Amino acid sequence: MTAIKSKQFHHIPLSVLDLAPITEGSHAGQSFKNSVELAQHVENWGFNRYWLAEHHNMPGIASSATSVIIGHIAGATKHIRVGSGGIMLPNHATLVIAEQFGTLESLYPGRIDLGLGRAPGSDQATAFALRRTLQSRVEDFPLQLDELQAYFEENPAARVRSFPGEGLDIPIWLLGSSGFSAQLAAEKGLPFSFASHFAPDYTLPALNIYRDNFKPSSVLKEPYAMVGVNVIAADTEERAQWLATSQQQQFLSLRRGEPTQLKPPIDNIDEFWDPFERAAIEKTLDSRSTIVGNPETVKQKLESFLNETKADEVIINSQIFHHEDRLRSYEIVAGMMD
Known part of the structure; x- marks a missing residue:
C-alpha cells in the first residue's frame, strides 16, 4: 500500500459542491441567484473551485442543465475554477460534451473543470428519457472516456472533430462512489474525486485502489484525490443540528421514493422517520463525512477526516434551507483556512 504523508489542514484546498437546491416554496430562478451569490462569496474567501452536479427529475435540485449553469457561475465570478461534479457521461453524446466544455473553456480560459461520473443521476425511467435506451453497460464508460479525450486532442485526420474543444487543455476528473472509477482514474493517470459525502464506508477502500494502482500520465505525475464532505456549520451546536434536519428530510424523501424541494428545518426529526429509516440515513450521512456543529466541532x-483519508483536497456540500445560514456555514469553514 502506498504510504501517504499527513497533511496540514490549513494547507489543503477547499472547494464547493453545489446542487443548486430549490427550497420549499421557491423556484429555480431564486436557486440560481443564490448560487451566484454563494460562488462570489466563496471566491472572495479563498475557495479553490466551484462544482455543480447533474441530477434529473428531482424537484429540489436545479442543476440538471449542468453546462449552462457552469457558464452562468463562471460569468459571475473572476478567478475561481468552475466545473462539473459531475457530468453523467452515459447520459450524453461525447461529442456534445466536448463541444459544451470546449465552449466553456473558450469563454473562461483556464477556469473550467470537467468532472465525469457514470451513474444516471436519476431513476431508470428518467435515464431512458435522457438516453432513449437502457442498453449501455458498465464497460462502455471507459470507451466513452477515450472518445471524449480524443475530441480534445489535435487530430486533423479525424473524420469528426470538436470545435470548439480540439486542442484545449480541460482538466478531466473521474468521480465515483465505488472502486470502479477509482481503478479507471488510476489506470488513466487522472485526478479522482470520491463521493464520501454519501458513500462513507467505501471511501478508504476506493482511495487505496486509486493510489496503489496509479500510473503517471501526461496530465498527472502523482495521484491527486479529492473527497466530498457534507458540512453544516453554525455559530452554535444547537442551530447547526437544527439546520441539519433539512438534509435529513431530503434523504428521507429520497429513501421513500418521493423527492421533494429542500424542506425547512424542523424541531424534532424523530417525529418524521421510523427507527429503520433513521438507521439507514445515519449510515449514509455518517458522522465522519457529514459534519454538523459549531466552528470548533467542524474544525476538529x-x-x-483529512487525517484519515490523507486527501489532497476537500469539496464541501452544504444542503441548508436558509440562504443566509448557508453563506454563514461556508464563511465559518473559510475561517479555518487561515
Whole structure:
C-alpha cells in the first residue's frame, strides 16, 4: 500500500459542491441567484473551485442543465475554477460534451473543470428519457472516456472533430462512489474525486485502489484525490443540528421514493422517520463525512477526516434551507483556512 504523508489542514484546498437546491416554496430562478451569490462569496474567501452536479427529475435540485449553469457561475465570478461534479457521461453524446466544455473553456480560459461520473443521476425511467435506451453497460464508460479525450486532442485526420474543444487543455476528473472509477482514474493517470459525502464506508477502500494502482500520465505525475464532505456549520451546536434536519428530510424523501424541494428545518426529526429509516440515513450521512456543529466541532472533525483519508483536497456540500445560514456555514469553514 502506498504510504501517504499527513497533511496540514490549513494547507489543503477547499472547494464547493453545489446542487443548486430549490427550497420549499421557491423556484429555480431564486436557486440560481443564490448560487451566484454563494460562488462570489466563496471566491472572495479563498475557495479553490466551484462544482455543480447533474441530477434529473428531482424537484429540489436545479442543476440538471449542468453546462449552462457552469457558464452562468463562471460569468459571475473572476478567478475561481468552475466545473462539473459531475457530468453523467452515459447520459450524453461525447461529442456534445466536448463541444459544451470546449465552449466553456473558450469563454473562461483556464477556469473550467470537467468532472465525469457514470451513474444516471436519476431513476431508470428518467435515464431512458435522457438516453432513449437502457442498453449501455458498465464497460462502455471507459470507451466513452477515450472518445471524449480524443475530441480534445489535435487530430486533423479525424473524420469528426470538436470545435470548439480540439486542442484545449480541460482538466478531466473521474468521480465515483465505488472502486470502479477509482481503478479507471488510476489506470488513466487522472485526478479522482470520491463521493464520501454519501458513500462513507467505501471511501478508504476506493482511495487505496486509486493510489496503489496509479500510473503517471501526461496530465498527472502523482495521484491527486479529492473527497466530498457534507458540512453544516453554525455559530452554535444547537442551530447547526437544527439546520441539519433539512438534509435529513431530503434523504428521507429520497429513501421513500418521493423527492421533494429542500424542506425547512424542523424541531424534532424523530417525529418524521421510523427507527429503520433513521438507521439507514445515519449510515449514509455518517458522522465522519457529514459534519454538523459549531466552528470548533467542524474544525476538529474536518481535521480528523483529512487525517484519515490523507486527501489532497476537500469539496464541501452544504444542503441548508436558509440562504443566509448557508453563506454563514461556508464563511465559518473559510475561517479555518487561515
